[in-house]
Amino acid sequence: MREVAVVAFAQTRHERRQQALNEVEMLMPVLHQVKEELGIDQSQIDFTCSGSTDYLAGTAFSFVTTLDAVGAWPPIVESHVEMDAAWALYEAWVKIQTGEADTALVYGYGKSSPGSLRDVLSRQLDPYYVAPLWPDSVALAALQARACLDAGITTVEEMAEIAARSRRAAESNPYAQLRGSEDPSVLLEEPEIAPPLRRHDCPPISDGAAAVVLAAGDRARELTDRPVWIRGIDHRIDAHALGVRDLTASPSTALAAERAGVADGPVDLAELHAPFTHQEVVLRRALGLGDDVVVNPSGGPLAANPLIAAGLIRIGEAAARIARGEARRAVAHATNGPCLQQNLVCVLEGSD
Amino acid sequence: MGKERVAVVGIGQTKHQATRGDVSIAGLVREAVVEALEDAQMTWADIDAVVLGKAPDFFEGVMMPELYLAEAIGAVGKPLLRVHTAGSVGGSTALVAASLIQARIHRRVLAVAFEKQSESEAMWALTLPIPFSPPLVAGAGGYFAPHVRAYMRRSGAPDHIGILVALKDRTNALKNPKAHLHEEGITFESVRDSIMLWDPIRYSETCPSSDGACAVVLTDEAGGDAADSPAWVLGGAMRSEPTMAPGRDEVNPRAGRECAADVYRQAGITDPRRDIDVAEVYVPFSWYEPMWLENLGFAEEGAGWKLVEEGATAMDGDIPWNPSGGVLSSNPIGASGLIRFAEAALQVRGRAGEHQIDGARVALGHAYGGGSQFFAMWVVGADKPTS
Numbered sequence: 033m034r035e036v037a038v039v040a041f042a043q044t045r046h047e048r049r050q051q052a053l054n055e056v057e058m059l060m061p062v063l064h065q066v067k068e069e070l071g072i073d074q075s076q077i078d079f080t081c082s083g084s085t086d087y088l089a090g091t092a093f094s095f096v097t098t099l100d101a102v103g104a105w106p107p108i109v110e111s112h113v114e115m116d117a118a119w120a121l122y123e124a125w126v127k128i129q130t131g132e133a134d135t136a137l138v139y140g141y142g143k144s145s146p147g148s149l150r151d152v153l154s155r156q157l158d159p160y161y162v163a164p165l166w167p168d169s170v171a172l173a174a175l176q177a178r179a180c181l182d183a184g185i186t187t188v189e190e191m192a193e194i195a196a197r198s199r200r201a202a203e204s205n206p207y208a209q210l211r212g213s214e215d216p217s218v219l220l221e222e223p224e225i226a227p228p229l230r231r232h233d234c235p236p237i238s239d240g241a242a243a244v245v246l247a248a249g250d251r252a253r254e255l256t257d258r259p260v261w262i263r264g265i266d267h268r269i270d271a272h273a274l275g276v277r278d279l280t281a282s283p284s285t286a287l288a289a290e291r292a293g294v295a296d297g298p299v300d301l302a303e304l305h306a307p308f309t310h311q312e313v314v315l316r317r318a319l320g321l322g323d324d325v326v327v328n329p330s331g332g333p334l335a336a337n338p339l340i341a342a343g344l345i346r347i348g349e350a351a352a353r354i355a356r357g358e359a360r361r362a363v364a365h366a367t368n369g370p371c372l373q374q375n376l377v378c379v380l381e382g383s384d
Numbered sequence: 385m386g387k388e389r390v391a392v393v394g395i396g397q398t399k400h401q402a403t404r405g406d407v408s409i410a411g412l413v414r415e416a417v418v419e420a421l422e423d424a425q426m427t428w429a430d431i432d433a434v435v436l437g438k439a440p441d442f443f444e445g446v447m448m449p450e451l452y453l454a455e456a457i458g459a460v461g462k463p464l465l466r467v468h469t470a471g472s473v474g475g476s477t478a479l480v481a482a483s484l485i486q487a488r489i490h491r492r493v494l495a496v497a498f499e500k501q502s503e504s505e506a507m508w509a510l511t512l513p514i515p516f517s518p519p520l521v522a523g524a525g526g527y528f529a530p531h532v533r534a535y536m537r538r539s540g541a542p543d544h545i546g547i548l549v550a551l552k553d554r555t556n557a558l559k560n561p562k563a564h565l566h567e568e569g570i571t572f573e574s575v576r577d578s579i580m581l582w583d584p585i586r587y588s589e590t591c592p593s594s595d596g597a598c599a600v601v602l603t604d605e606a607g608g609d610a611a612d613s614p615a616w617v618l619g620g621a622m623r624s625e626p627t628m629a630p631g632r633d634e635v636n637p638r639a640g641r642e643c644a645a646d647v648y649r650q651a652g653i654t655d656p657r658r659d660i661d662v663a664e665v666y667v668p669f670s671w672y673e674p675m676w677l678e679n680l681g682f683a684e685e686g687a688g689w690k691l692v693e694e695g696a697t698a699m700d701g702d703i704p705w706n707p708s709g710g711v712l713s714s715n716p717i718g719a720s721g722l723i724r725f726a727e728a729a730l731q732v733r734g735r736a737g738e739h740q741i742d743g744a745r746v747a748l749g750h751a752y753g754g755g756s757q758f759f760a761m762w763v764v765g766a767d768k769p770t771s
Contacts, residue, residue, distance in 0.1 A: 080624075087447040092440035092509050093470055096754045100626045107639035110624035110758075111476060114441065114448055114468040123465065123480060129487035130387050155447040159503075160408055163446070269464045272454050287461060369451040374464065 036128050037252035037259030038380065039245050040066040041348030046209045046240035046336035049145040055089060055241075056101045059141050062243045063101055066137070070245060070255045074103045077245070078133035080110040081124045083117030083140035083340050087152055098141065109133070116140065116305075117242065118343035118366030118376045124246055125265055134251040141241035142340035149237050149339075156370060158272065169370065170234060174226035176279040176371045177310040181228055183280040185317065188228060191309035192216035195232035195334055202331025209236050209336040235307040240338030242345045260351040260380050263361075264292035267376035272369070279371055285318035288377040294319055294363055296379075301326045301359035303346035305367045307333045314372065319363060329353065343367060347378050354382045387486040389769060391608025392615040392729040394424025394601030400564040400714040403502035404595035409444060410456035413498045413597045416719075417457055420494070420599035424611070428458035431601070432490035437467040437477030437497040438718030439753075442509035444500050457496055469622070471666065471753025473497065474598065474721025475760025478749075479620045481602050482762075491604045498597035499716035506593060506717065525590055525669060527755065529582035532671040535635045536584065541674060541689035543584065547575045548692050549670035550589040550712060556699060557709025559738035564594045564714040589670035589712075596716030598723045608768065615729035618746070618769050619650025620762040627755050634756050640679040643759040647748075648681070651763035656748070657682045657696075660763070662704045662731045662741040663748040664724040668711045673697065677705075680750065699741070707731070707739040721751025725762055732766040 042065035044050075050058055067073060074080075080102055084095045095112045104110065109132075113119045117140020124136035144152075150168035157163040180186050193216045202208035213219070219232045245255075252259040268284035268291075271277055289295070302325050306312040312327065321327070328334070330349040333342050343366025350362040361381050368374040396419025398404065404412055421427065434457055436450045446452060450466040453459075469476040474497040481495035507523040535541065554570050557563035567574075570588075578588035608614040623643035625632065632638070644656075653659040665680070667673045677688035682703060691697055697705035706712070708727040711720050728749035730736040736744075745766045752759050 085447065086440050086442060092442045093754065095468070096470060096627060096757070099624060099757075100628070102626075104624050104626045105629040105632070107623045107625040107637075107642050109622060110469075111467065111480065111622060112469050114466050119465060123467075123483075126480075126483050126487050126489060129489065130483050132387075132483075152447070155445070156451050158452050159444070159446045159449075267463050268461060269451075269454050269459055271460045272452050284461070369448065373451055373454070 034129055035249045035261055036125055036246055037261045038347065038351035039247045039252050039256045039259055040069045041244050041352050042066045043207050043242040043345055043348065044240045045207050046238040046338050048209060048237060050143060050239035055098050055141055055143060059098055059101045059139060059241045062241050063139060066243045066245050074108065077135050077137045078109065079124055079127045079136040080108055081112065081120040081136065081138050083113050083115050083120040085114055085142065085340055087155060088142045088144055088339060090146060116340050116343035116366050116368050118347060119267065121244060121344060121347060122265060122267060122376060125262060128246060128248050134248045136246040137243065138246065138344065139241065139243040140341040140344045142338050143239040144237045144339050145239050170226045170229065172370050173308040174229045177228050177308065179279040180310045180313065185280055186310050186313040188220060189216060190313065191233050192219045194309040194312050195219060198328050198331050198334040201329050202335035205330045205335065207336065208331045209238050211335065233309040235333045235337035238336050238338040240336065240341050242341040242348055244344060244348050258355040259383060260354045262378060263381050264379040266291035269374040272373060274371065280314065282314050282318040282372050282375060285315055285375040285377060288375055289319045292377045292379050294377060294379055297361050299325050299361055299363050301329065301350060301353060301362040303328055303330060303332065303350040304365045305333055305343045305346050307337050309334065311372055315365060343376065350380050354380055388488050389605040389608065390482045390485045390617040391603050391611060392600055392764060393603050393607060393611040394420040394426065395726045395730055396420030396423060396599040397562045397723065397726065398597045399562055400594045400596035400716055402592065402594065404500065409449060409500050410453055412500055412595060413453055413496060414456045416597035416599040417494065417496055420601050424601040426601060430492055431458060431494045432492050433463040433484055434459040434494045434496065435465045435467060435477050435481040437473040437722065438499055439471065439473055440509060442504065443506050443717065444503040469753060469760065470758045471717065472721055472751040472758040472760040473753065474719050474723065475725055475749065475751030476622055477722055478600055478725045478762065479622060479760055482617055482620055485602055485604050492607060493602045494599060495602060495722060496597065496599040497719040497722040499718040500595045501593045501716065502595050525582040525585050528669055529585050531634045531756065532584055532669065535671060535675050538635065539686040539689055545674055545689045545692050546584065546589045546670035547572060549673040550575045552698055553706050553710045553712040556707050556739060557713035560708045563709040564592050585669050591668040591711045591715035594714050594716040596714060596719050598719045598726050600722060600726050613733040613735065615732045615764040616768050618763045618765045619647040621646035622760045625757045627757060635675060636679050636685065637756050639757060640752065640759045643761055644680045647761045647763050653763065656680060657703050659746060660703065660748050661744040661746050662707060663750065664708060664727040665705055665750040666711055666721060666724055666752050667706060668715060670712060673705060704741050707736065707741055721760060724751055725749035729764045732764050
């Protein structure tokens, strides 16, 4: 395997409703930022890969117009996934592994605000047997939370603590949308909105974008003093039918973690794409993280959850903290689909 | 250490038709995958990873349908990537799947692509009202008609060239049992007299709207060596350019030329018309055959239509294009590119049945999408590459 590093990361200040800018305009500053930081332009990027979804943009082929933000002229080597952009990063990592590219630009964006997000996400479900019933994303997460409570792997108190800890951590993250929190005991006085979930258990609805630049070996060392190396990366998917899944576990995360080598060394930091509080518990168990691991120091998706970008941001945040010397070996995780159906795990390490 | 060699050892396709009302989306996709696995003499357990491609999710009204298809395509517990690069997506799906093997991450990868157009209405899905964006009310044909007109003006091509291409592809389709359109008794006159949809594109010069899926099993070198009649990947490339850029040429796009040049360099092709035995090229509207003949270097600029006129691209010509009947005869959009790639592989494996080109050793598979701005191509051969 070639050594591949995250050499730059940028994200927008995530907002509940970004009405002033369209997707291209939202994305442009982020793309410019990573290139300027490295002192490169598009001609020095060997491969470009993005993530987006037409169901947020409300139009077919939405990624076609956002390609204009990249500056794809003269023509570029480029691809796109209709998934969280963490999978675009995976495709870029594969491209570098083939030896066809030494550098890659990865980006993802999502504006969830124009539609009713929880209803939009119900269109991901089995179109014949489930989607016609319009079960929304919060209701499905509630079903999973109930299963977790019934199985005794978490409590509403622990869920409230996760919410408070995440949003307090976000106070030091200028890009986060929800920053600061009441004490867990105060949060628990609020009514349930989709039992057993309370408002604090749910992610905010966010508009935002992010970009990462990857580079191989010596090219990474040329571009930055502090490359953050991808030591392992893998992704897996679970069954779709909720009835055949054990919603209290995440076998796809556990398998991806094993393949990515999470347990091959000590982990001191994890950025987990757990949009709902109870999902952090499910993921910590699947990843085998100890109590000493700092989880979501950025605030995580409970503080800002721009769909499609949110998983890529976990990788970027973890890499940025390693680059700043705040961690040595980190795990970043991304998810796609209802109730953590599809999961990606990435192990990152600093240079020393 | 160079890239791992990649071989195509299994191919499956549904019977493409306007409405496959007998199967769900999952059933349609599974039909192609099961056929590909049988062809590869493999079971579900042999597959390490799956790459799924399709065109816009609005075409079926299912957001990220690969999530729902995880069980049907045997992806549970495996890596599943969902690629979407507009009309070129079927080709990109094969290339991303190949890259997983070339990088030595996996040994056996399933590439699958589909579209079930009868679930929705593609024209409508392309016409959603977006603020500040002119809607493409006329569908893809309305978008491409001015490009065709520009080609005709530039090249001086006579009006009947498009008719000849449509007649050839639809006649070829009669030899392909999987093709959607089987127009027995089609004639030059019947194409010429069909209704004008988007001047100069007639109804019979337009791709149909199809339900269909295609699946391809790719393996590493050892898998190819062990297979009966593998098709070896000799080269593959993708290129993209913006919808709008000063100096951009929509008729003869630079991204297409550069993508072809890259693939030819990898495959050791210096004269495509001489070195390639058969090509499956994405021609959704008849006039794209002469246009792509030039873009892909089979003819000088302005001379592509002459190859059509002299019959060079016919089944018995020196460089047959689309013996399967092509996109003009079957168009499950997201799968159409993968079908081109698969048909190219079928030819060099000698397994194309009645539409087999005798002695085909090297074949080109091609797909394009967006406003002629996304390109994916591969060249496959009967012989294992030496370098």
